[in-house]
Amino acid sequence: MKNFIENIDHIEAYLNGELSPQEHSAFEKRIQTEPEIKEQVESVQDLIKGISFASEKKLKVKLDSVESKLNKESFFKSKEYNMSNTRKFRWIPLAASMAFLVAAGLFFLKPGTTNPDLGKLYAEYYKPDTEVIKEVLDRIEARGLATETNKDDEKLKAALIAYEKYDYKSARTQLSKFLDDFPEDQTARFYMGLTQLNMGNYALAIDYLQPLCTEETFPYKDQAKWYLSLGCTQIEGPDGIILAKKYLNQLVQDNSSAYQKNAKAFLSHME
């Protein structure tokens, strides 16, 4: 009985149909009678699929970053894309969408009314969060050291690490699952908002970020306001601009805000 390494070539030849008919049937007989061989064949099949899975995932991360760059250059925005307005809401439950629309005053998302200069301005000012996430991850880490490892914390951590690695699709999937169990979790809602923003789903981003701006217990209200304002500038129709200005003005008036300078500059460009 040969070991796994020595059998790999023969197993692959069998899987690729490269054995002669005699060799093929002889090997099939071995698979049926020798459990170890059967396990090795299944193992090779799984490993090959796993390698392809990992490679595809790696490739998708690269493609996401290309997409993200093109998003910032407003490549995906044009009058032709009006139908895309519908997609912005495809994952939001109807009631939540309505609540958001009423709260934001966005009763109409008129197509084709976004100012193209705002797209450039957005691209200039928007940077994915790299500061807060470090703090949040450190906090989760510290919590894990102090107490028994919490599986829920681990799930949130994995989602945030995906965000940190620019793997926004994976971050979105994991955050979505986490929010199913903990719909009120502020950190998960904040990063879901940022993830959606990064993926160009501005209306969804607003839906997650806006409530956080007024929640007393949320420690990163300034960040939420800043990213919310940026997202609002990308909503078609005048109401997005009104909302953006409202939150930018709040940041400008707050002398303790780290975003005061940026908000002032952004507002002056808008006007």
Next chain:
Amino acid sequence: MDSQQLVKGLIEEEHWAFEKLYKDQFNPLKSYVLRNSGTLDDAKDLFQETIIALMKVIVKPEFKLNDNTKLSTLTYSIGSRLWLMNLRKKKLPIASSDISEMNEDFDTGQEGLEEKIEYEAKHQLIAESLKTMGEECRKLLEFYYFKKIKLKEIAEMLSYTQAFVRVKKNRCMNELRELVTQNPD
């Protein structure tokens, strides 16, 4: 830049090559998706799937671009068929002019959503284990099993003998198998 350079850039997974492909090929496919019950988001997802399927085609040693096979035609052909397959699974309407493009036998290596979810769960662990391996093993396994590059060509790329690459590849497979067995969760 000619198509050959672009193909080379894509195989090497260069950022500029992907960007060029988006700029040249995204709009025609997007129009196709919008015409067939899809949204811009669907078009973006489809374009990524298309690039992955395209990569599997262009890395094959027998693949050659000629006057009859333009990269744009190939991309559009793969993308539109993938989208029709998606629609068929979702049972959404297809514009009548596009029905003729349906092809039952078209194989792009893509799978249905349910299989995809199962596939992801099952192979996540292998992917995680792969991350902990050395760079050379990861590259070798990716070249051979994902990109389907022949051992002889890998040997040339890495300046080794073919025999050495074969032994190394099998050792890496064994190492990966052991890593997976050690971390069954």
